[in-house]
Amino acid sequence: MIGGPYEGLIATKPMPEKINESLHCEEGKSSLKEWKGVRLCKKIKNQLVEYNSLPSYLRDNEYILGYYRSEWPLKHTILSVFSIHNETLNVWTHLIGFFLFLFLTIYTAMKAPTVVDFNSLQHLPKMIGTADLNKIRLHLLNCLPSLPNMPDLLNFKNELSTSLYSLDFSSLPSWNVVELLTNCLPEQLSINVVKDDMVDILSPSAVQPITRWPFFVFLGGAMFCLLASSTCHLLACHSQSLSYIMLRFDYAGISALIATSFYPPVYYSFMCNPFFCFLYLGFITLIGTATIAFSLLPFFQKPWFRKYRASLFFLMGFSGVVPIIHKLILHKDRPEALQTTGYEILMGILYGLGAVIYATRIPERWMPGKFDIAGHSHQLFHVLVVAGAYTHYQDGLVYLKWRDMKGC
Ligand SMILES: [Zn+2]
Numbered sequence: 451m452i453g454g455p456y457e458g459l460i461a462t463k464p465m466p467e468k469i470n471e472s473l474h475c476e477e478g479k480s481s482l483k484e485w486k487g488v489r490l491c492k493k494i495k496n497q498l499v500e501y502n503s504l505p506s507y508l509r510d511n512e513y514i515l516g517y518y519r520s521e522w523p524l525k526h527t528i529l530s531v532f533s534i535h536n537e538t539l540n541v542w543t544h545l546i547g548f549f550l551f552l553f554l555t556i557y558t559a560m561k562a563p564t565v566v567d568f569n570s571l572q573h574l575p576k577m578i579g580t581a582d583l584n585k586i587r588l589h590l591l592n593c594l595p596s597l598p599n600m601p602d603l604l605n606f607k608n609e610l611s612t613s614l615y616s617l618d619f620s621s622l623p624s625w626n627v628v629e630l631l632t633n634c635l636p637e638q639l640s641i642n643v644v645k646d647d648m649v650d651i652l653s654p655s656a657v658q659p660i661t662r663w664p665f666f667v668f669l670g671g672a673m674f675c676l677l678a679s680s681t682c683h684l685l686a687c688h689s690q691s692l693s694y695i696m697l698r699f700d701y702a703g704i705s706a707l708i709a710t711s712f713y714p715p716v717y718y719s720f721m722c723n724p725f726f727c728f729l730y731l732g733f734i735t736l737i738g739t740a741t742i743a744f745s746l747l748p749f750f751q752k753p754w755f756r757k758y759r760a761s762l763f764f765l766m767g768f769s770g771v772v773p774i775i776h777k778l779i780l781h782k783d784r785p786e787a788l789q790t791t792g793y794e795i796l797m798g799i800l801y802g803l804g805a806v807i808y809a810t811r812i813p814e815r816w817m818p819g820k821f822d823i824a825g826h827s828h829q830l831f832h833v834l835v836v837a838g839a840y841t842h843y844q845d846g847l848v849y850l851k852w853r854d855m856k857g858c
Contacts, residue, residue: 496526501518504520512818514826521689547680660854668842671706682697701741711839711842715794716773720773744762786851801838804831
């Protein structure tokens with residue numbers, strides 16, 4: 451039996467056929483009695499039910515005993531995003547994750563350094579003629595002591611004090627140089643044009659942003675997965691046909707997330723070795739597409755296939771070990787190779803733990819009915835997926851900074 455604060459909302463038994471037949475759930479009834487009947491009918495239709503009352507296609511986890519929505523009208527199913535049932539947290543964990551990644555995508559697109567406009571260098575003689583270089587040098591020297599006492603910045607200062615022309619920015623991370631100049635100069639110089647010119651003059655040797663498309667492919671995959679999952683959890687209970695469509699979307703989303711997660715590490719690790727770059731990216735694209743196609747087959751969604759399904763996703767992700775080891779061998783002298791591997795191991799742990807919890811249905815199998823609303827395995831799995839994807843986002847940022855600075 452279901453207890454707690456939602457007890458009154460739950461139909462503990464399926465509606466007897468006789469009662470259902472006596473209620474004509476049609477609009478446009480004129481008499482008060484019939485109008486009341488319609489309201490009662492709607493109320494009963496939208497009650498939460500127990501596992502035993504579910505049609506077979508909605509029976510997925512026998513350890514979650516109650517708070518099920520079953521074949522509600524579409525409008526009420528959509529509006530149930532704002533009510534409490536056993537899918538509420540499944541919907542919201544990935545909906546919040548979707549908005550997080552939408553924000554990260556916009557933020558990353560805006561944060562990326564602008565590509566240097568080499569045409570501006572044509573005006574270099576004119577700019578040098580009009581800019582007071584001595585004034586700029588003095589302002590920079592006044593501005594810099596307030597910054598952290600880093601060895602790179604000390605070099606920067608020393609070089610500034612001799613000449614602006616002989617500056618070597620290659621030892622400084624490119625983003626820092628641009629940030630340094632843009633943060634430092636506005637307050638000190640009254641002519642904004644001079645500031646922009648300075649950034650343009652000084653940055654060509656430092657800012658050579660690498661292409662972002664592999665990073666955005668991953669962000670797109672993550673957003674698709676999170677939104678597909680959230681929508682699936684919200685709508686799958688409406689009808690058998692919608693449930694099949696939604697579950698396919700959900701599995702396709704997971705496959706897309708895993709496959710697109712390979713893009714940033716593989717591309718930025720092997721961008722100077724096109725053969726391996728295409729080999730690894732080709733492999734995961736092929737496997738990802740095959741898994742999406744495979745997930746469209748009906749048996750893929752059967753409850754008995756749960757462990758195989760989890761194993762398939764697990765193996766797909768685990769195949770990432772090969773390019774990671776290859777990267778470590780190829781870039782053994784780069785600290786970024788080690789740093790990114792650390793993030794990738796953490797991501798693997800988070801996803802792996804999520805897959806184990808998903809397949810074993812822990813903790814609800816130990817106390818059936820106690821985790822119906824909050825704390826059951828699927829919710830934990832969702833949180834671990836968002837955490838894993840966010841770890842991968844941080845991993846991607848390390849790659850971008852590395853390649854922006856060093857190129858190929
Ligand atoms: Zn899910």
